[in-house]
Amino acid sequence: MARAECVAMILAGGQGSRLGVLTDELAKPAVPFGGKYRIIDFTLSNCTHSGISTVGVLTQYQPLDLNTYIGSGGPWDLDRNIGGIYVLPPYVKMKAGEWYKGTANAIYQNIPFIEKFDPEYVLVLSGDHIYKMDYTKMIKHHKKTGAVATIAVMPVPWEETSRFGIMNTDESGRVTEFQEKPAEPVSNQASMGIYVFDWKTLKEYLIMDEKSLSSSNDFGKNIIPNMMENDEGVYAYRFQGYWKDVGTIYSLWEANMDILASPPIFNLQDKNWKIYSRNPIKPPHYVSDEAEIMNSCITEGCNIYGFVENSVISDGVTIEEGAIITNCVIFPNVHIGKGTVLNKTIVGENTIIGKGIISGMNSSQDNPYADKLVTNDMVLVGGNLTIEDKTEIFKNSMVRTSTTIGGGKI
């Protein structure tokens, strides 16, 4: 096996339980995004554009769809003879198997994989961020500073600092202080969960960390603080541009809306940084005589007969006559019946929405489908459901099961 200067390890194992019904049977990185993508496409495309062709995807939660989606890696140019993409599940060693305990443990368990490629650097990435980033620049920065670990950071609003790992740096960019989700932040430079490590040193720390029984085997909580304690060179790399952790239903919706702004806050049509994906095999979309589409994204295989505004419509969606879709994110192969009105609603894959349904328009005190994961007056309808004609779905609902009796309210 030939050498790779840098191996990328993508942490794609998390369940992403804050995405509710969307991740019941799906790993978070495989959740659809932006009309024809899955969340992991962004990280994979970044790897492709950065010339990183040896990629491990660490996964243990419902990897089936992710596994078949990634396949041989062809869509991302990662079906390589040397290197390429590998889905890395936990496995059984001599006698026993163990599941990944934390982010650091997941890498620890795959030391033999990384060693096969004998890399200088290891790039640790997350499979659930939406951004475009040239990792070569970050690696160059890592080399220049002579760092042992480099952490990508970006400024976040001060009021959100408590959700992030916050860093203070000296003039040279060296990290002098690292606070995990601080109550009293020293800066607003937040870690993006993107790390470059010298592989040799990281390996030592991983082995050390594994021996500590009290460790939660996490990069942010254990590995980085340990490195800081030992005075290793930990540097920050300032990233400029769009970056979003789509960990909640609202942030997933927000990120989708960001591609619609004019000019887009996040531009998918950049020809120099295409986002690769497994393209659906479908004809161009059809827009009928009666249709009206404004400020929206539509893709292949759609048939639009209704009114669409400010929405992201994925492949294979049909929107019947008289339907009014506003501020929505519709996942692939959804069918929306005549006269149905959806607002601020995310609809999961393959769901059939009947006629005359109203969703996300009205509130109710007495909403049995209210769910604390769904905020900001949104509605989330799961995948593979059938919603009967004339149902009303109130704001802040999560619909997990089909409604089979027409005219009901949920």
Place this chain on the structure above:
Amino acid sequence: MARAECVAMILAGGQGSRLGVLTDELAKPAVPFGGKYRIIDFTLSNCTHSGISTVGVLTQYQPLDLNTYIGSGGPWDLDRNIGGIYVLPPYVKMKAGEWYKGTANAIYQNIPFIEKFDPEYVLVLSGDHIYKMDYTKMIKHHKKTGAVATIAVMPVPWEETSRFGIMNTDESGRVTEFQEKPAEPVSNQASMGIYVFDWKTLKEYLIMDEKSLSSSNDFGKNIIPNMMENDEGVYAYRFQGYWKDVGTIYSLWEANMDILASPPIFNLQDKNWKIYSRNPIKPPHYVSDEAEIMNSCITEGCNIYGFVENSVISDGVTIEEGAIITNCVIFPNVHIGKGTVLNKTIVGENTIIGKGIISGMNSSQDNPYADKLVTNDMVLVGGNLTIEDKTEIFKNSMVRTSTTIGGGKI
């Protein structure tokens, strides 16, 4: 995802502990065979030649090498847009993960994978058999008899029947009796561990079996007997040709020797049924002026300066002047020093054998490396070891660690 008429599921999960040091860090299907193959190449090539292009490989023990070996499936023409090859580890569902408990449970856990392709038939295969078989003929037979399950069988010597699942059939080929490893066999028709099932029916039995707490979730012990009990159509398909379960060190050696016989008992050079593998990127082998090679197989990247008889030499092996290699199986990238004599010895990958070593020539009552897994006067030397000059290795040894002091005996 498009439909596949037949999905093949290859059971590659077993540790193969009877192969000793060869499988300490390697899944059995990834063990080298026949000079430039891995054991799983035979099953995969059978799939390719049978036009089966949707293949799941069920694995949980040390899958890393197997995973990187299979890669995108290109060498076996299995890097397909529709279908293709997937390595399927156990995974975490809603909250908990569980390891594969038995062969049937491994398929049970992957019901969602199989359902994606909506197949008529499922072909259950084993990843550790050496044979060439056209599965289309077996599937045709399955259709013709209208069977629910078809089991490939072949006659074995009566004295070996107790190692196999033995079947009695009526005139139509329907299985009337099934004995798992019987003391008093009713026939010598043994199951080869190759099954064709109607997917719908198999799914029902898998779900049923999973509910039974006493079941060991095994095809031979549970699923087939349950089907027989319910009077489902279970038929035998008689296979003619070479087939070998390389489960022990001696049978692995025997199977290697079978390709050397003249004419070969098992022919690798059949142009109509090529065995595909991930080819090493190495130049042709070089045979020096002093070399002598008789009745052996040599492949790319070898440099032969010594005497080789009746042996299978894998890629990248160097055999120095004056070395005498007889009846051996040498795995890739082994270096054998001057004047070394090896007989009936299997040498694992990357091992460096020094000068003047004698192996497999003499017996000793007092052999500290004697191992009950190594029989028939053989020797097994593990991979990645260094054997010091002038060591003597007695018959029936398994060498698991490097010898660092010269002249010792093991």
Place this chain on the structure above:
Amino acid sequence: MIDTMGIILTDDIHINSLTDKRSISALPFAGRYRLIDFVLSSMVNAGIINVGVILKQNYSSLMDHLGSGKEWDLNRKSGGLHILPPNIARNIHGIGEGSVELIASARGYLSKSKQKYVILSKGNIVLNIDFDNVMEFHIENNADITMVYYEEDSYKEAITNHTFLSVNDDNRVTDIEVRPRRPKTNKVFLNVMLIDKGYLQYLIDEAMARGEQDLVKDILMKRTSRTNICGYKFEGHVGDIDSIQSYYDNNMRMLNANIRKEIFNSSRPIYTKIKDQAPTRYSSDASVNNCLIADGCVIEGQVKNSIIFRGVHIGKKARVSNSIVMQDSIIQTGCELDYMVMDKEVTVRENGRLIGDIRHPIIISKGEIV
């Protein structure tokens, strides 16, 4: 149909500047396809894994489109997609004239292939045919050759370029007329046929030895009595493209939901080269009616009854109607297009106005800046 191979003969029909630098089989169609995609996908969907494309001139756009065959799942170790480079240089139309020489030039490939049957087709027909049915018909009728035809009454009126079959009640082809003034039947040969490979090789060798040129006229026509040539009636949609008018009309037919549903049948998808375009963006000012729109476009103006290919930009206040706009063309602010065919990478500058006629759509050549 692992036992069947495909051979696609790329035609030499010339349609204005559209085929100046590409074979007609490489003509862009329906927003994201090339004409060859239809018959090639039909072959692949029938399980054929060995297809030879015999090229003549202008092959580089077709080579670029087909690449390694990956998109059609034809990047195979054995079989797969074979691009057979040109050996001869005369004009060849359909699978008739000159086809003998063309097929003969692929003799080596034919004999190396292991399949028993050959489906021979031209590359410029829009259809989605289930070749399994053709094979079943072929075997049931114990045919030596099966010629696929469709019924089309309107051709009777016009002078046509087509070949017509007379087929009796036993499905037997009793007569073949090539470009008749007044065809006896309404059965138009699709230029698709199924034949035993060995028999095809024999017929081609015989014809070459006698200096015969035309598969249909010189070989089939003479053999209708001696040989069991059967006619298989294809009932699906057929778009036979051999003129600017048929190119335009057939594109526009794709606006019909029923035809689209049949051609883009999801159980037998039409594959094409992947371009990794983002979804199309509609601005707040967009107004689109009765259009087929591919990915990667930005629509800021008004578009009506049109086919818009990948990566097209329609500027603000532009009005595009009854037009075909190919890949990466830019229609700037305030332009007006009606009954136009814009080839790839055309730019129409601000307030440009180009109007064709329904009976005479106007073509703007690739890369032009208007």
Place this chain on the structure above:
Amino acid sequence: MIDTMGIILTDDIHINSLTDKRSISALPFAGRYRLIDFVLSSMVNAGIINVGVILKQNYSSLMDHLGSGKEWDLNRKSGGLHILPPNIARNIHGIGEGSVELIASARGYLSKSKQKYVILSKGNIVLNIDFDNVMEFHIENNADITMVYYEEDSYKEAITNHTFLSVNDDNRVTDIEVRPRRPKTNKVFLNVMLIDKGYLQYLIDEAMARGEQDLVKDILMKRTSRTNICGYKFEGHVGDIDSIQSYYDNNMRMLNANIRKEIFNSSRPIYTKIKDQAPTRYSSDASVNNCLIADGCVIEGQVKNSIIFRGVHIGKKARVSNSIVMQDSIIQTGCELDYMVMDKEVTVRENGRLIGDIRHPIIISKGEIV
């Protein structure tokens, strides 16, 4: 070197029947390679992911060999391997004569490519060069063009086809001689050069405008004083193949362990098309000395000082010495070969005897049955 693209010009040198149906770059070499593999692998090993191969005649064997570029890991979404079909039909030698027109025919490809530098090379040199070193040299010397050369004293004696460079202490090329009677130096141009892409495009456009033909004579020679052309000395093994004798000798050189070790350097492997051959079988009667033997052979006779390609069968009591036997040839029982070059798929029937001379190895053409 993701910023560098490769262009390989396939030569037109004619070596007897060996190049009747293949470009010299497609000549089988060292048991399992084609000549183009060496420079192509060197490019790939330096991290170049965009290579254009400019073909002329006889391109089908090269197209077949290169396929989609998969074996060289060049089946890429952007970049990858580009086979540029022939546009002109004159004889072109090295990267000299006619090369301007040849490169100009790839103008579109050049300008579409995003790389900053171009490595231009011919396809018929056996070597394993680390292009990273050439790039480092190019940048250190602030060169406009870097020409790669090797030193070879024996050429001084013979009349040669080569181009010689005079290089001063600052690595600057001060003079270029094309096919001199008596070369001033022992520095032979390898027909490999590194140049800024934009500058190459400029030079080619200029030369085309003036009707100049030859990259070396018309462009470089005239510019040695004005332009910073540097010479990079390559110290590794070079096998420059332009005659039957150099073809034979260079094959035989591969029997030398040191040369093999350098050329088949495991950290910069030479890739080639995979054939999935089984290991070679030696029977009990085999006797092999000082040979390079590829996979898939069956050796039952005696073989000495020879290069045996994939899938060759050497029958019982056959004696093969000092010969090159290409893929799938069959040397039957009792044959004797000495100083022979057997092209692919040759059969020598029982007890056949073919003897060439060390100064004149005899070629048997592809597919012949002797």
